[in-house]
Amino acid sequence: MYEDAIDPRRVAQMIDEYFKVRGLKKPTPEQAVLWAMTELGEAADELLRRSGPWVRNNPEKMRSFDRAAFVEELGDTILMLLIAAHELDRSNPLVAMVSKIERKIAEEVHARVAERHADSGLT
Ligand SMILES: [Mg+2]
Secondary structure, three states: OOHHHOOHHHHHHHHHHHHHHHOOOOOOHHHHHHHHHHHHHHHHHHHHHHHOOOOOOOHHHOOOOOHHHHHHHHHHHHHHHHHHHHHHHOOOHHHHHHHHHHHHHHHHHHHHHHHHHHHHOOO
16 A cells, blocks of 8 residues: 555556546646645645644634644645646656655765775775
């Protein structure tokens, strides 16, 4: 189940299924990025509750921080970002993220090894 969340083929299937089953119109990549921003705003709204209480325009929205709601809004944000890439060319930003992390770690390790060799006089 959790492995499915980063399996590019499974993510693509889930996105297609999500829209098909719910009968929703798929956003364009541009619209999906804008939707991601609104979802991030919802996550930020939830997070602000940790440092409240704040005076809100809508008193019915005054409640304490809900960890599950916060995490769900982050999930909504990630979903919209996945949809943006999916609708562009069926790519997956999680794959790009993992590749970049691996590349940066490898570059750092390579730089440290080269630095140690330089310090020790090895070439
Ligand atoms: Mg949401």
